[in-house]
Amino acid sequence: MEVITLTGVTDSATAKGEQTRELILSTALRLFREQGYGKTTMRAIANEAGVSVGNAYYYYGSKDHLMQAYYDLLQDQHREAVEPILVTEKAFVPRLAGVLRTWLDVSAPYHEFAGTFFKTAADPRSPLSPFSEESRPARDASVEIFRRVIDGSDLKLAADLKAELPELLWLLQMGVVLFWVHDQSEDVRRSRALIDRAVPLVDRLLRLTRIPGVRGVTTDIVGLINSIKP
Amino acid sequence: MEVITLTGVTDSATAKGEQTRELILSTALRLFREQGYGKTTMRAIANEAGVSVGNAYYYYGSKDHLMQAYYDLLQDQHREAVEPILVTEKAFVPRLAGVLRTWLDVSAPYHEFAGTFFKTAADPRSPLSPFSEESRPARDASVEIFRRVIDGSDLKLAADLKAELPELLWLLQMGVVLFWVHDQSEDVRRSRALIDRAVPLVDRLLRLTRIPGVRGVTTDIVGLINSIKP
DNA sequence: CCCACTTCTTGAACACGTTCAACTCTATCG
DNA sequence: CGATAGAGTTGAACGTGTTCAAGAAGTGGG
Numbered sequence: 001m002e003v004i005t006l007t008g009v010t011d012s013a014t015a016k017g018e019q020t021r022e023l024i025l026s027t028a029l030r031l032f033r034e035q036g037y038g039k040t041t042m043r044a045i046a047n048e049a050g051v052s053v054g055n056a057y058y059y060y061g062s063k064d065h066l067m068q069a070y071y072d073l074l075q076d077q078h079r080e081a082v083e084p085i086l087v088t089e090k091a092f093v094p095r096l097a098g099v100l101r102t103w104l105d106v107s108a109p110y111h112e113f114a115g116t117f118f119k120t121a122a123d124p125r126s127p128l129s130p131f132s133e134e135s136r137p138a139r140d141a142s143v144e145i146f147r148r149v150i151d152g153s154d155l156k157l158a159a160d161l162k163a164e165l166p167e168l169l170w171l172l173q174m175g176v177v178l179f180w181v182h183d184q185s186e187d188v189r190r191s192r193a194l195i196d197r198a199v200p201l202v203d204r205l206l207r208l209t210r211i212p213g214v215r216g217v218t219t220d221i222v223g224l225i226n227s228i229k230p
Numbered sequence: 231m232e233v234i235t236l237t238g239v240t241d242s243a244t245a246k247g248e249q250t251r252e253l254i255l256s257t258a259l260r261l262f263r264e265q266g267y268g269k270t271t272m273r274a275i276a277n278e279a280g281v282s283v284g285n286a287y288y289y290y291g292s293k294d295h296l297m298q299a300y301y302d303l304l305q306d307q308h309r310e311a312v313e314p315i316l317v318t319e320k321a322f323v324p325r326l327a328g329v330l331r332t333w334l335d336v337s338a339p340y341h342e343f344a345g346t347f348f349k350t351a352a353d354p355r356s357p358l359s360p361f362s363e364e365s366r367p368a369r370d371a372s373v374e375i376f377r378r379v380i381d382g383s384d385l386k387l388a389a390d391l392k393a394e395l396p397e398l399l400w401l402l403q404m405g406v407v408l409f410w411v412h413d414q415s416e417d418v419r420r421s422r423a424l425i426d427r428a429v430p431l432v433d434r435l436l437r438l439t440r441i442p443g444v445r446g447v448t449t450d451i452v453g454l455i456n457s458i459k460p
Numbered sequence: 461c462c463c464a465c466t467t468c469t470t471g472a473a474c475a476c477g478t479t480c481a482a483c484t485c486t487a488t489c490g
Numbered sequence: 491c492g493a494t495a496g497a498g499t500t501g502a503a504c505g506t507g508t509t510c511a512a513g514a515a516g517t518g519g520g
Contacts, residue, residue, distance in 0.1 A: 201450055211441070282471060
């Protein structure tokens with residue numbers, strides 16, 4: 001028996017299992033979206049997917065792992081959605097603003113749910129923590145987007161700062177996400193306003209680093225950031 | 231019957247209740263310290279305190295509320311411990327560094343436990359969130375410390391920046407706490423190193439704001455910060 | 461002293477995430 | 491085909507945070 005999975009890979013040995021795995025995940029995500037993470041029980045997921053509770057745990061070690069799986073999916077979507085901007089746009093400001101706005105767009109259906117995600121992610125012991133080793137691939141992929149934002153733009157910077165900047169922009173995105181999670185305005189208007197105002201400011205700040213008196217401090221900040229990395 | 235409570239207030243009407251409340255809290259904090267937050271069950275707390283589970287819930291709405299109570303206690307200790315520094319020290323850098331280091335000292339016994347605290351605090355719906363309305367008094371008290379750090383120092387700043395700075399320094403402290411929570415080095419040496427390097431940098435950055443070319447950006451940053459406040 | 465009234469206390473019961481020993485199904489080999 | 495190992499699946503059972511109806515203890519007015 002051979003089945004084509006969603007990822008395009010065919011594997012007769014695990015085909016049945018993969019089908020169940022995907023069924024459980026998609027059911028979970030639907031319920032998370034429909035009634036929130038907290039109100040969705042593992043029993044409800046299993047029920048709705050037509051499997052047993054234990055079966056869900058056979059594929060996903062915990063409820064949090066289902067969230068992790070969602071997060072990976074979201075990140076893939078973001079990477080895809082951002083491609084046209086990175087290809088078309090040449091100026092730094094619209095490139096960065098576009099990438100950040102796209103994050104909001106992609107995550108929009110999961111706004112309520114995101115709070116719980118953030119909660120779990122903030123635990124330093126959780127594999128979902130953006131600083132954890134387990135989430136390094138996802139983080140690296142995200143940082144890579146910002147490296148491309150910079151490299152494909154008109155931005156001129158000192159080498160040391162340029163090397164650090166992708167991670168700094170990733171931190172900026174974390175900040176936007178933190179704000180967004182708390183944002184209760186209609187259509188998350190305030191988060192969009194934050195991006196619209198913050199990005200040009202970042203641009204101006206970066207251009208400031210070329211002023212001689214500012215240069216020294218910038219170097220020291222870069223040094224500090226390097227020193228606190230694990 | 232009249233009982234003198236720990237807060238020094240006497241109140242015959244609620245004396246008995248207050249005694250139980252304090253018994254439950256102190257027992258909970260001891261167990262949290264001894265075996266961590268996660269491994270401490272509400273049943274264990276009730277057992278150890280010699281009351282029923284329901285009784286613990288009569289005084290503290292949830293396990294998280296016990297943590298909240300601990301956090302308030304911690305904040306009081308920090309406020310007290312910081313007093314000598316604010317009275318003695320006059321220069322900005324040692325004032326700020328002292329306040330931040332004192333936070334590490336006060337929180338040291340609860341380092342393991344802090345991870346869980348952070349996790350809960352990160353949930354925007356939690357009353358423990360540092361941005362929530364419920365924790366406004368605690369936050370205000372903390373911001374007030376940084377206002378005093380600035381006011382009692384030799385720092386000269388533009389009025390608009392000076393007005394915003396206490397909250398910015400509070401954010402800096404949040405950053406230090408975030409780093410500290412993840413810090414696994416012995417004696418949290420890396421967190422101390424972070425403070426030692428970051429504080430002089432902050433000082434230099436603030437002095438930079440007097441350069442004409444930088445001034446405009448500073449004003450805009452202050453404006454942005456004001457605009458994102460609820 | 462008694463009676464209503466509030467405050468305080470109890471422990472069984474509930475819903476949830478999670479575990480696990482037992483079972484069924486499936487593919488492969490002689 | 492039949493046997494066997496592995497993958498997949500089950501649902502009862504456990505420990506947890508939390509709730510709640512019931513009752514006990516304390517308080518104040520008549």
